[in-house]
Amino acid sequence: MSAQHLVEAICALLLVIGASFALIGSWGLVRLPTLMERLHGPTKATTLGLGGMLLGSMLFFQLSRGTWSAHELLISLFLFLTAPVAANLIAKVHLHRLRASENPEAVSAAGMPPPVPGDADWATYEAPHPGTPAATSEADPSPADRPKR
C-alpha cells in the first residue's frame, strides 16, 4: 500500500468518524426528552463531528494535494466561539417561556431552575446589578466613577 493510499484511508476514516458524531448529535436532538436536554446534542457531539471532518479535509489538502489550507482551523475556532453563545441564548428563551407561559410542556425534565442564593434573581428575569461583573454597559456607572482595576 503506497503512502498515497494511507493518507486517503486516514482522511476517509476521519470523515466517517466526524459524520458519525454529527449523526449522533442530531439523533440526540430527536430522542432526548425536553428542550434543555436536547441542547446538549448540538453543543457537544456536533463539535467533534465537524472537528473530525475539518481535520480530514486539512490532512487531505496538506498531504495529498501539497497545498496548505488554514480555513479549517478558522472554522473550528469560530465554532467554539459561537456554539456556547447560541446555546446560552436558547436557554435564556427557555427560561423566559417558563415564567411567561402556562404551557406545562415547556418545563425541563430537570424541573424548574433553582432560585439564586441571596437577594438576586437570574439575569434573564432581573436587570444586572450595576458595579457587578454581570452588568452590561448600559447599566454600568459612567466611566469616570467606575472603579479602576
Place this chain on the structure above:
Amino acid sequence: MRRLIPHPGLSVLLVVIWLLMANSLSFGGLLIGIVIGIALPIYTAPFWPGRPDVRYRAAIAYCALVLWDIVIANFDVARLILFRRNRDLRPCWLVVPTDLTTPEAITVLAGTISLTPGTVTADISACGRHLLVHALDAPDPAAEVARIKARYEARLKRVFL
C-alpha cells in the same frame, strides 16, 4: 503606545486570523493584517473599557486542557445519547457559585462549561456571583459543581489576574 495599541493580544490575534483567512503568507497580506490589527481595537475600544491581565502561558495550557475535555465530552454525550434510556437519565440544574470578578473570566468559564461534558450554561445571576448550569446526567450535583470549580475555575484564576 498605550493609546495606539490598547489591546496588544487582540491586535496579534487579528493579524494571525487575517493571515489564516488569506491562506497565504505574503508581505501585502501581512501589511493589511497589521493595519486591521491596529485600527480595529481602536475603533472598538468603547466595547472594551477594561483591559484584562492575561497570563499567556497559563491561557495556552488552559486551552489545551479544554480542547482535550471537549473530545472526552463528545464521547460522553454520544454514549448517553446512544445507550441511556430517557427514564434512566438524571438531568438537573446546578448553581455554580463563582469567585471570578472580571466579565472576561466569567465569560470564558461559562463558555467552557457549555463545551465540556454534559453541561450547558443557561444564565448568570443578576449579582454576577452564580452561574445557572443545566447538566444532562448528574447523579451527584454537588460533586459536579465541585469538579467545575476545581478543574476550570481554579485554573482561570491563574489565567486572569
